[in-house]
Amino acid sequence: VKMAAGSGGAQAAARGPRAPLPAWPRLLLLGDTGVIHVVEKEEDLRWVLLDGPHPPYMVLLDGSLFNRKVLLQLKGTSRVSGLAVAKAKPSPPQGFSPGLKCPNDGFGVYSEDYGPQYAHCNTTVWNPVGSGLSYEDFDFPIFLLEDANETEVIKQCYQDHNVPREGSGPEYPLCAMQLFSHMHAVTSTVTCMRRSSIQSTFSLNPEVVCDPLLDYNVWSTLQPINSSGKVDPKKEVILVATRIDSHSFFWNIAPGAESAVSSFVTHLAAAEALHKAPGIQSLPRNVMFTFFQGETFDYIGSSRMVYDMEKDKFPLRLSNIHSFIELNQVALRNNSVLWMHTDPVSRKNESIQTQVENLLETLSNSSAGANVTLQDVGYSQPLPPSSFQRFLRAKHIPGVVLSDHRASFHNRYYQSMYDTPENIRVEYPEGLSPEETLEYVTDTAKSLAEVATVVARALYQLAGGANDTSAIQADPKTVSRMLYGFLIKMNNSWFQSIIKPDIKVILGDVPQHYVAVSSPVNTTYLVQYVLANLTGTVVNLTKEECLNPEKTPSTEKDLYEYAWVQGSLDPNSTSRAPFCVRSTVRLSKALSPAFELRQWGSTEYSTWTESRWKDIRARIFLVASKELEMITLAVGIVILVFSLLATYFINAKADVLFSIPRDPGAVTY
Numbered sequence: 001v002k003m004a005a006g007s008g009g010a011q012a013a014a015r016g017p018r019a020p021l022p023a024w025p026r027l028l029l030l031g032d033t034g035v036i037h038v039v040e041k042e043e044d045l046r047w048v049l050l051d052g053p054h055p056p057y058m059v060l061l062d063g064s065l066f067n068r069k070v071l072l073q074l075k076g077t078s079r080v081s082g083l084a085v086a087k088a089k090p091s092p093p094q095g096f097s098p099g100l101k102c103p104n105d106g107f108g109v110y111s112e113d114y115g116p117q118y119a120h121c122n123t124t125v126w127n128p129v130g131s132g133l134s135y136e137d138f139d140f141p142i143f144l145l146e147d148a149n150e151t152e153v154i155k156q157c158y159q160d161h162n163v164p165r166e167g168s169g170p171e172y173p174l175c176a177m178q179l180f181s182h183m184h185a186v187t188s189t190v191t192c193m194r195r196s197s198i199q200s201t202f203s204l205n206p207e208v209v210c211d212p213l214l215d216y217n218v219w220s221t222l223q224p225i226n227s228s229g230k231v232d233p234k235k236e237v238i239l240v241a242t243r244i245d246s247h248s249f250f251w252n253i254a255p256g257a258e259s260a261v262s263s264f265v266t267h268l269a270a271a272e273a274l275h276k277a278p279g280i281q282s283l284p285r286n287v288m289f290t291f292f293q294g295e296t297f298d299y300i301g302s303s304r305m306v307y308d309m310e311k312d313k314f315p316l317r318l319s320n321i322h323s324f325i326e327l328n329q330v331a332l333r334n335n336s337v338l339w340m341h342t343d344p345v346s347r348k349n350e351s352i353q354t355q356v357e358n359l360l361e362t363l364s365n366s367s368a369g370a371n372v373t374l375q376d377v378g379y380s381q382p383l384p385p386s387s388f389q390r391f392l393r394a395k396h397i398p399g400v401v402l403s404d405h406r407a408s409f410h411n412r413y414y415q416s417m418y419d420t421p422e423n424i425r426v427e428y429p430e431g432l433s434p435e436e437t438l439e440y441v442t443d444t445a446k447s448l449a450e451v452a453t454v455v456a457r458a459l460y461q462l463a464g465g466a467n468d469t470s471a472i473q474a475d476p477k478t479v480s481r482m483l484y485g486f487l488i489k490m491n492n493s494w495f496q497s498i499i500k501p502d503i504k505v506i507l508g509d510v511p512q513h514y515v516a517v518s519s520p521v522n523t524t525y526l527v528q529y530v531l532a533n534l535t536g537t538v539v540n541l542t543k544e545e546c547l548n549p550e551k552t553p554s555t556e557k558d559l560y561e562y563a564w565v566q567g568s569l570d571p572n573s574t575s576r577a578p579f580c581v582r583s584t585v586r587l588s589k590a591l592s593p594a595f596e597l598r599q600w601g602s603t604e605y606s607t608w609t610e611s612r613w614k615d616i617r618a619r620i621f622l623v624a625s626k627e628l629e630m631i632t633l634a635v636g637i638v639i640l641v642f643s644l645l646a647t648y649f650i651n652a653k654a655d656v657l658f659s660i661p662r663d664p665g666a667v668t669y
């Protein structure tokens with residue numbers, strides 16, 4: 001059965017190598033076996049919780065009942081050994097979000113010392129449908145059944161064997177299910193990191209049970225900067241930011257269409273539009289495009305970049321930042337309105353206030369003639385959860401967060417498996433080939449391109465550009481391709497042509513945007529290469545020169561990055577035409593400073609870790625009866641004891657039983 005495991009509690013599921021366990025913990029897995037009971041309406045729960053005579057039960061839960069109320073009931077009983085959830089189709093109209101009502105609470109800027117009236121979402125509850133299920137600890141495994149056919153097979157087995165008849169329990173044999181999943185980590189990050197650290201001090205072969213979430217931020221600048229030096233303190237930079245990660249309750253499922261993809265695709269399109277504008281290399285201010293990874297987990301990426309800037313481990317310092325613009329959930333606009341959120345606390349300072357007013361005015365002016373209306377939210381409300389809050393924590397910087405919602409999110413499926421392309425109305429006509437779908441311009445692509453145009457024009461002016469901006473225009477075709485690639489199918493001809501040959505395995509089929517515990521994940525690489533394609537230039541270097549730019553002085557290695565990419569397939573052949581791309585796109589580490597500082601209980605920085613785990617799988621089978629099971633077990637033990645005795649006996653008499661007749665003459669050495 002193909003499924004995805006749920007990830008409640010402090011540790012989520014982990015990929016990566018795992019130490020083999022001794023054989024005995026297998027016994028623990030027996031606890032994850034139960035008699036299947038299908039729950040399609042709330043009344044069916046009674047059987048599981050009270051009436052059913054054969055606990056523990058393995059509950060097959062209809063997606064529409066996967067909510068906090070039902071889960072807390074199941075959590076409160078010992079009669080449940082596991083939960084398999086069937087995905088609801090269509091998505092629940094009332095909304096579904098296993099995230100928090102107040103995302104990343106406590107790690108943003110608002111606290112008892114800074115705008116206490118805004119702390120803990122006191123003024124605005126951003127995610128009212130948030131049930132917080134992702135943050136609950138369940139002591140039974142929870143799986144998602146993605147394949148409707150497999151769900152049918154399980155239901156059929158239940159129908160045939162387990163349906164209660166006239167109030168009395170069904171007869172043996174019963175249909176049962178076993179879920180295999182074992183998380184190695186225990187209690188909390190503090191405990192498991194301390195254990196891992198003690199182990200790695202005293203053991204040559206430490207058994208690590210959890211890993212910090214770790215990935216990379218992607219960034220680039222409009223005008224190249226020396227990555228191994230420091231930017232002149234007088235040089236001003238405008239920082240544009242979005243997050244690129246998302247999350248859902250289940251491992252390996254994080255479509256994040258509205259919560260991440262819509263914004264970073266718009267950001268990429270704006271970067272392309274601005275790079276194509278004339279005269280940008282002579283603009284007085286630089287622009288930095290920043291894509292933060294791990295923001296879902298208490299702002300890992302942005303808190304690390306701020307930390308690096310403060311500690312002089314980044315080419316820029318916080319004092320270089322002239323202003324900040326963040327794109328945050330921009331696809332679900334009502335009446336074409338895009339809201340501009342600002343921080344009421346820092347605006348009390350007059351000089352900040354003046355600069356914020358200027359920012360708001362520039363943004364509003366840039367929307368003249370476009371099909372986007374920008375409106376100011378005003379002072380009454382704090383910033384929504386955003387990376388910008390981490391920068392404000394460190395320094396008062398003028399900044400604006402753009403979103404499609406004025407108060408609470410328009411997205412009803414924040415951080416859930418239902419935040420799919422359909423959620424942002426990315427839909428294609430029937431019968432298109434993959435190539436045609438890749439190029440098909442949806443209405444969503446057009447509207448996101450408009451937002452990108454406004455942002456690019458505003459950036460041009462903020463950077464000191466004096467010329468008319470009407471020529472700056474984001475391309476809806478690029479936006480379409482990106483939406484297709486990041487939402488529908490990564491393994492498409494465009495993505496294939498713009499990445500390095502050695503990472504082509506990252507092009508899996510269904511995209512998901514969950515942060516990882518090691519090396520860059522698929523999304524990070526793809527954002528990196530898409531940004532390089534959209535903002536870089538093709539240079540005439542040989543493969544050798546491109547891979548080792550330090551050997552060719554004219555490449556200005558400090559200023560640019562080089563990538564030897566696959567290129568498109570030649571017509572009528574299977575070979576590609578690779579080429580060299582020069583860009584300013586770079587990666588920077590997105591590991592929470594808490595791990596750098598070994599402060600595993602930090603309340604200042606994110607402390608999320610991921611448990612290591614064994615394979616996830618499941619099987620269904622018939623159980624005969626309790627008595628028969630006991631007999632089988634007894635017979636098994638008898639056979640075991642007998643074979644142990646036999647082995648002992650054979651071992652003891654081995655020289656007699658297996659003595660080889662010697663014939664010294666036949667062997668020569």
Ligand SMILES: *[C@@H]1O[C@H](CO)[C@@H](O)[C@H](O)[C@H]1NC(C)=O
Pocket residue numbers: 147149
């Ligand atoms: C489910 O079963 C139907 C009919 O047997 C089949 O056409 C379809 O391809 C199956 N779907 C999957 C995902 O296996």
Ligand SMILES: *[C@@H]1O[C@H](CO)[C@@H](O)[C@H](O)[C@H]1NC(C)=O
Pocket residue numbers: 226227228229230556558559
């Ligand atoms: C970049 O900075 C490094 C260190 O300050 C310096 O050695 C190098 O010459 C600089 N490169 C360029 C192209 O300015």
Ligand SMILES: *[C@@H]1O[C@H](CO)[C@@H](O)[C@H](O)[C@H]1NC(C)=O
Pocket residue numbers: 278279280282283465466467
């Ligand atoms: C503005 O436009 C003029 C004429 O089109 C051009 O000469 C100049 O370089 C442009 N300036 C900038 C900063 O793009």
Ligand SMILES: *[C@@H]1O[C@H](CO)[C@@H](O)[C@H](O)[C@H]1NC(C)=O
Pocket residue numbers: 349350351352396
């Ligand atoms: C206002 O902000 C500026 C720049 O951040 C700072 O220099 C100044 O001291 C602040 N003024 C007050 C009254 O806090």
Ligand SMILES: *[C@@H]1O[C@H](CO)[C@@H](O)[C@H](O)[C@H]1NC(C)=O
Pocket residue numbers: 491504505506507508509
């Ligand atoms: C991607 O698609 C190509 C065909 O277009 C195929 O050869 C390749 O194996 C696929 N890659 C992955 C990782 O599935």
Ligand SMILES: *[C@@H]1O[C@H](CO)[C@@H](O)[C@H](O)[C@H]1NC(C)=O
Pocket residue numbers: 490505506507508509510511512522
């Ligand atoms: C991500 O890349 C790995 C290889 O590094 C691949 O196995 C996996 O299928 C990819 N996932 C997606 C969602 O594309």
Ligand SMILES: *[C@@H]1O[C@H](CO)[C@@H](O)[C@H](O)[C@H]1NC(C)=O
Pocket residue numbers: 494497498532533534535536537538568581
């Ligand atoms: C970007 O990708 C397109 C399509 O594969 C290609 O034609 C173009 O040359 C690429 N540009 C850069 C700078 O890589």
Ligand SMILES: *[C@@H]1O[C@H](CO)[C@@H](O)[C@H](O)[C@H]1NC(C)=O
Pocket residue numbers: 540
């Ligand atoms: C690229 O460089 C090679 C040798 O360095 C040269 O022969 C060729 O003409 C160049 N091509 C272009 C388009 O400039």
Ligand SMILES: *[C@@H]1O[C@H](CO)[C@@H](O)[C@H](O)[C@H]1NC(C)=O
Pocket residue numbers: 571572
């Ligand atoms: C590719 O193949 C088609 C049909 O087989 C042919 O008409 C066409 O000329 C070929 N193109 C090239 C560039 O060889």
